[in-house]
Amino acid sequence: MSKKQTSGIKWLRKKFSSLLVLLLxxxxxxxxxxxxxxxxxxxxxxxSYVVSGEFSLIFFKxxxxxxxxxxxxxxxxxxxxxxxxxxxxxxxxxxxxxxxAAYGFSRYKFRGDDDFLFFILTQRMLPPIAIFLPYTxxxxxxxxxxxxxxxxxxxxxxxxxxxxxxxHAYINNIPIELEESARVEGCSQLExxxxxxxxxxxxxLLMTSMFNFALLWNEYMFALFFRxxxxxxxxGAGIRYVELTPWPTLSAQGVFLMVLPAxxxxxxxxxxxxxxxxx
Amino acid sequence: xxxxxxxxxxxxxxEHKANDNxxxxxxxxxxxxxxxxxxxxxxxxxxxVAGLEIPDSGEIFISGESVMDKEPGERDVAMMFQQATLYxxxxxxxxxxxxxxxxxxxxxxxxxxxxxxxxxxxxxxKRNSNIKNLSGGEAQRAMIARVLVQDPEVFLLxxxxxxxxxxxxxxxxxxxxRIHQKTGVTIMFVTHNQEEAMKVGDQLAIMNNGxxxxxxxxxxxxxxxxxxxxxxxxxxxxxxxxPAEVSEQDGQLVLKVDSQTYGPIAxxxxxxxxxxxxxxxxxxxxxxxxEKEKKSGEDKLNSKVEFxxxxxxxxxxxxxxGGASVQASVPEIKDWDQGDEVSVSFNKERLKLFDxxxxxxx
Ligand SMILES: Nc1ncnc2c1ncn2[C@@H]1O[C@H](COP(=O)(O)OP(=O)(O)O)[C@@H](O)[C@H]1O
Ligand SMILES: [Mg+2]
Numbered sequence: 308m309s310k311k312q313t314s315g316i317k318w319l320r321k322k323f324s325s326l327l328v329l330l331l332x333x334x335x336x337x338x339x340x341x342x343x344x345x346x347x348x349x350x351x352x353x354x355s356y357v358v359s360g361e362f363s364l365i366f367f368k369x370x371x372x373x374x375x376x377x378x379x380x381x382x383x384x385x386x387x388x389x390x391x392x393x394x395x396x397x398x399x400x401x402x403x404x405x406x407x408a409a410y411g412f413s414r415y416k417f418r419g420d421d422d423f424l425f426f427i428l429t430q431r432m433l434p435p436i437a438i439f440l441p442y443t444x445x446x447x448x449x450x451x452x453x454x455x456x457x458x459x460x461x462x463x464x465x466x467x468x469x470x471x472x473x474x475h476a477y478i479n480n481i482p483i484e485l486e487e488s489a490r491v492e493g494c495s496q497l498e499x500x501x502x503x504x505x506x507x508x509x510x511x512l513l514m515t516s517m518f519n520f521a522l523l524w525n526e527y528m529f530a531l532f533f534r535x536x537x538x539x540x541x542x543g544a545g546i547r548y549v550e551l552t553p554w555p556t557l558s559a560q561g562v563f564l565m566v567l568p569a570x571x572x573x574x575x576x577x578x579x580x581x582x583x584x585x586x
Numbered sequence: 587x588x589x590x591x592x593x594x595x596x597x598x599x600x601e602h603k604a605n606d607n608x609x610x611x612x613x614x615x616x617x618x619x620x621x622x623x624x625x626x627x628x629x630x631x632x633x634x635v636a637g638l639e640i641p642d643s644g645e646i647f648i649s650g651e652s653v654m655d656k657e658p659g660e661r662d663v664a665m666m667f668q669q670a671t672l673y674x675x676x677x678x679x680x681x682x683x684x685x686x687x688x689x690x691x692x693x694x695x696x697x698x699x700x701x702x703x704x705x706x707x708x709x710x711x712k713r714n715s716n717i718k719n720l721s722g723g724e725a726q727r728a729m730i731a732r733v734l735v736q737d738p739e740v741f742l743l744x745x746x747x748x749x750x751x752x753x754x755x756x757x758x759x760x761x762x763x764r765i766h767q768k769t770g771v772t773i774m775f776v777t778h779n780q781e782e783a784m785k786v787g788d789q790l791a792i793m794n795n796g797x798x799x800x801x802x803x804x805x806x807x808x809x810x811x812x813x814x815x816x817x818x819x820x821x822x823x824x825x826x827x828x829p830a831e832v833s834e835q836d837g838q839l840v841l842k843v844d845s846q847t848y849g850p851i852a853x854x855x856x857x858x859x860x861x862x863x864x865x866x867x868x869x870x871x872x873x874x875x876x877e878k879e880k881k882s883g884e885d886k887l888n889s890k891v892e893f894x895x896x897x898x899x900x901x902x903x904x905x906x907x908g909g910a911s912v913q914a915s916v917p918e919i920k921d922w923d924q925g926d927e928v929s930v931s932f933n934k935e936r937l938k939l940f941d942x943x944x945x946x947x948x
Contacts, residue, residue, distance in 0.1 A: 482669065482671070484667045484669060484671045485671050485673060487636075487638050487658075487665075487667070487671075488665065488667065488671040489673075489684075489688075490637075490638065490657075490658040490659060491636050491637070491638070491658045491659060491661075491663065491664065491665045492659065492664070492684060492685035492688055492732075492736065493659035493660075493685060493688040493689050494659060494688055495657075495659070498688065502688075503673060503675075506673075506675040507673070507674055507675050509675075
């Protein structure tokens with residue numbers, strides 16, 4: 308084979324592989340953003356346009372009825388308030404407890420500590436429906452079905468394993484000598500935690516909080532079965548199987564549901580990037 | 587009253603005695619160096635003094651007071667670790683101010699003390715820098731400043747410069763000596779580098795396997811090592827060790843190496859009675875004198891040059907005696923060649939003898 312031919316094949320290969328990468332990129336982009344784009348545009352279509360059988364992603368006459376419906380619906384606002392309350396309180400408590408547990412696992416050695424840590428992670432793999440049954444019995448007994456706070460305990464429980472694991476990794480990263488220095492310089496154990504460990508795992512704390520918040524924000528099953536009309540439950544309630552489903556309104560509510568955690572995540576990731584901590 | 591006194595301290599990790607009945611005393615203002623190979627228990631001892639390890643037995647006194655029931659922060663010590671432990675969430679000023687803030691010192695005093703400390707370690711311009719932007723040397727300076735502002739009874743420095751490159755390490759070593767001279771603080775300095783230890787220390791404690799082998803000035807440990815371990819650990823180039831048998835002739839001690847006799851080396855009563863006749867001679871390369879051509883006589887041992895070596899400043903020839911490789915320092919390297927006959931004698935006054943347990947008997 309001549310030299311020219313080989314280089315020609317190389318050139319083709321190179322072109323081909325960059326084409327492949329481009330196609331993959333476009334595919335991935337469509338895969339992630341098309342659904343979002345779809346419901347975003349759907350939310351500004353009119354119900355009559357949607358049921359007319361016509362379809363276009365871009366060329367249609369916009370209508371803001373769906374959004375007006377959404378904002379005029381008091382249930383969306385009560386759902387929003389409930390969602391914010393349950394997700395925030397549960398996230399905060401889970402992050403506090405999980406961080407303390409993670410600190411313990413990271414800094415104190417005891418028999419079987421690694422096994423125990425792994426056991427905690429396995430709790431995350433429990434099917435929610437399995438823990439749902441005993442909860443229902445207890446909640447019924449305590450007459451707590453339908454009370455907003457009945458979500459807190461299951462929410463904290465499902466957040467704890469990941470919180471503990473993520474924070475364990477972050478805290479392990481902080482050299483123990485930093486804490487020992489602070490001890491010798493006069494800090495009590497609690498002061499060490501407050502002044503050294505927490506500030507230096509702040510990006511981790513923010514990340515973990517963000518992750519948990521999004522997880523709980525989108526939680527549907529517990530809220531539905533414990534009769535708590537959080538935002539996802541309210542949105543889901545719009546789906547009709549016998550009557551006509553109000554697709555644009557539902558889409559507007561879906562977009563609304565997405566906006567808050569996304570904004571939250573956006574601001575947090577900015578903070579996290581502004582102060583990366585390396586040791 | 588000693589500034590720091592450790593009495594019979596033992597610390598056991600599992601089965602391993604990291605510190606084995608360690609005792610030592612440090613006077614006020616002393617630059618005390620703890621020297622020993624890696625893993626011999628130096629850090630463990632220092633950490634016990636700081637309160638970061640709880641010893642299994644023994645006691646520690648600081649300024650005459652037992653600190654066994656005190657938290658690390660109440661012991662009036664400051665500690666510097668091998669890696670600079672600057673807090674990444676604070677800038678240089680806040681790092682140095684941190685111990686003062688914890689102790690509740692008022693703001694104006696903090697301002698002044700931190701400014702002075704940064705001045706002393708010669709990085710006043712870095713006061714508002716992020717610690718990420720400090721070089722290795724600057725980070726160690728900031729650490730020294732943070733240790734200084736605590737104004738402790740004792741500074742505990744655990745190989746503080748060993749992560750720096752050689753030049754910077756030498757420089758920082760001089761800096762710490764300058765600061766010691768200027769402030770008169772008491773320092774307990776840990777190192778595994780004997781050269782560094784000899785240069786900085788007023789007093790030296792040599793540690794091995796969790797035990798203190800000897801405490802003394804650098805000159806004492808060099809000239810009168812307690813045992814073989816100290817003798818081989820201290821001094822550069824290393825001491826030669828030659829197996830020998832000892833016997834008595836007319837009230838004098840005579841050594842037998844390779845079936846050649848050497849001596850008499852001393853009056854019999856000059857040394858403690860050896861329990862065994864199998865001893866080790868210890869002699870430094872500069873205490874070995876060599877002559878060319880073979881000479882028979884009582885005071886000479888004969889061998890053949892195996893190889894020669896020159897460092898530029900110093901020249902050495904190597905030969906075998908009693909199965910041990912011996913190094914002797916010579917004025918001119920060009921006088922010597924491999925295979926040359928060499929007759930050897932020792933500086934008898936300085937020559938050391940070690941018993942089979944390694945204890946020095948002369
Ligand atoms: N926390 C610990 N757990 C178990 N063994 C330890 C611990 N700390 C130190 N050791 C052991 O004790 C011995 C002395 O360690 P160290 O004091 O760090 O030595 P050095 O500072 O002289 O190098 C070593 O054998 C080390 O492995
Ligand atoms: Mg050490």
